[in-house]
Amino acid sequence: xxxxxxxxxxxxxxxxxxxxxxxxxxxxxxxxxxxxxxxxxxxxxxxxxxxxxxxxxxxxxxxxxxxxxxxxxxxxxxxxxxxxxxxxxxxxxxxxxxxxxxxxxxxxxxxxxxxxxxxxxxxxxxxxxxxxxxxxxxxxxxxxxxxxxxxxxxxxxxxxxxxxxxxxxxxxxxxxxxxxxxxxxxxxxxxxxxxxxxxxxxxxxxxxxxxxxxxxxxxxxxxxxxxxxxxxxxxxxxxxxxxxxxxxxxxxxxxxxxxxxxxxxxxxxxxxxxxxxxxxxxxxxxxxxxxxxxxxxxxxxxxxxxxxxxxxxxxxxxxxxxxxxxxxxxxxxxxxxxxxxxxxxxxxxxxxxxxxxxxx
Ligand code: SF4
Numbered sequence: 001x002x003x004x005x006x007x008x009x010x011x012x013x014x015x016x017x018x019x020x021x022x023x024x025x026x027x028x029x030x031x032x033x034x035x036x037x038x039x040x041x042x043x044x045x046x047x048x049x050x051x052x053x054x055x056x057x058x059x060x061x062x063x064x065x066x067x068x069x070x071x072x073x074x075x076x077x078x079x080x081x082x083x084x085x086x087x088x089x090x091x092x093x094x095x096x097x098x099x100x101x102x103x104x105x106x107x108x109x110x111x112x113x114x115x116x117x118x119x120x121x122x123x124x125x126x127x128x129x130x131x132x133x134x135x136x137x138x139x140x141x142x143x144x145x146x147x148x149x150x151x152x153x154x155x156x157x158x159x160x161x162x163x164x165x166x167x168x169x170x171x172x173x174x175x176x177x178x179x180x181x182x183x184x185x186x187x188x189x190x191x192x193x194x195x196x197x198x199x200x201x202x203x204x205x206x207x208x209x210x211x212x213x214x215x216x217x218x219x220x221x222x223x224x225x226x227x228x229x230x231x232x233x234x235x236x237x238x239x240x241x242x243x244x245x246x247x248x249x250x251x252x253x254x255x256x257x258x259x260x261x262x263x264x265x266x267x268x269x270x271x272x273x274x275x276x277x278x279x280x281x282x283x284x285x286x287x288x289x290x291x292x293x294x295x296x297x298x299x300x301x302x303x304x305x306x307x308x309x310x311x312x313x314x315x316x317x318x319x320x321x322x323x324x325x326x327x328x329x330x331x332x333x334x335x336x337x338x339x340x341x342x343x344x345x346x347x348x349x350x351x352x353x354x355x356x357x358x359x360x
Contacts, residue, residue: 016045019322023049026329034332035069036325037062037084039076040268041290041317044299046075046325055268056080056136057155057355063087063094064356071095073328074338077103077316082140083153085338086348093337097328101319103137105253108223109177111141113201117221118149120205121174124213131166133175133182137225140340140348142176147350154355156252157267159185165358174199176221180229184252184259186218198222227314228253231288233261235309239286248309249274250288258288268293279304290314 013019027034027049037059038050047053052062056076063072063084072094074081078101085094121127132151134142143153150169154162163185166173175182179198186196195217199206202222205213213219231254240246249271250262259265264274271287279285281303287294288309298306328335340348 013045013321013323016322019326020045020049022326023322023329026326027051030071032068034071034073034329035062035066036073036075039080039317040272040293040296041314042075042320043292043318043322044296045322046320047296049322049325050075054272055155055157056083057157057267058269060084060087060136060155060352061356064352066092071332073097073325073332075320075325077101077106079103079106079137079139081338082340083136083143083348083352085340086140086143086345087352093339095328095332095335096338097324098319099336099338101316103316105178105223105225106137106139109138109142109201109221111139111145114142114145114176117199117201117206118145118174121213121219124205124210125172129171130174130219131170131172133162133166133173134351135176135178135181138177140344143351144344144347147347147352147354151351152354152358153351154181155267156181157269158355158358159252160188161358162355163189165354172217172219174219174221177223178225178253179220179222180224180255181252182218182220183256184254184265186220187256187259191217196220225253227290227312228288229255230312231255231258231309233257235288236261236286239307239309243284243286243305243307246284246286246305248286248288250309254288262288272297275301275304275306279306288312290317292317 035051038047038053060083064087074084081096132146132149133154134146136155197212197216197219199219200222228251236248248262249264250258252265275297284305286307286309291308291311291313294308
């Protein structure tokens with residue numbers, strides 16, 4: 001199968017080439033005053049227009065460290081864009097080409113629910129010893145909630161270091177909203193099964209006995225990514241049976257069973273590095289993550305086999321087209337900027353800065 005590429009499953013925009021040419025023209029005109037950040041899950045054409053491309057952690061770092069750019073255009077979903085807006089300077093402006101691009105997992109936790117849960121926790125255990133950890137995939141008010149309580153933001157590329165950081169400061173981690181990243185990180189960390197509990201925000205006290213809460217070292221919010229929980233052990237076994245010698249990588253938002261069955265698990269940054277730098281011509285890999293990224297890697301590396309475990313597309317990441325990006329850039333002076341509430345920004349920034357400081 002060496003040298004084989006999967007057929008393109010992704011619809012290409014009719015006027016993509018024209019849009020990209022116009023986007024590049026605007027980039028040249030605006031020079032250093034403009035920077036475009038693009039997540040790995042963005043469409044091929046949009047990804048190609050990014051000045052910085054990467055996972056949410058690296059894009060956040062880029063937003064925090066951008067010195068010359070005044071205008072930051074973020075091609076990703078809403079939680080990434082608001083995080084960048086919280087991290088940038090007051091003289092910088094962040095724009096989102098499609099404000100409707102959200103994240104269903106981020107929507108699985110909201111501030112009233114988290115506040116209620118925290119109050120219930122405080123009735124059972126000393127919350128001074130509980131460190132709240134919010135996944136990057138969350139609304140800014142939840143990051144502010146964590147920042148206000150000495151907590152931290154984590155991403156799939158730094159979750160292990162975040163656990164170290166937390167246990168230097170407390171005894172328990174309250175992790176939301178993705179149970180799978182939390183559980184996979186806790187497993188890797190060697191935390192015993194009966195010290196990892198699942199908190200269902202729809203039930204009083206998360207549906208847990210008080211003793212379970214007191215004993216827990218990790219309390220996981222019941223939330224998930226529908227794109228990543230599709231990948232199963234059966235798919236991994238079937239792929240291995242079909243392609244001799246193939247390696248399997250899954251994202252840590254997948255179930256613990258899928259992670260245990262795979263050869264490797266890692267963030268989009270890890271996956272990108274594996275395909276680009278670790279694979280040799282003729283090698284084969286099946287990946288359990290969003291299909292746009294896998295498609296792009298297979299197109300960019302036709303000398304190796306890069307296939308999805310199964311086609312799983314994030315419709316929100318897919319929303320931004322080169323046409324949307326072009327529209328945003330052509331109308332930047334009147335495009336509505338993303339401006340967080342100042343108090344929310346200040347507390348969210350505490351949790352985001354803790355993340356940047358702890359992961360280096
Ligand atoms: S891939 Fe999953 S976590 Fe990422 S934006 Fe889409 S729904 Fe949200």
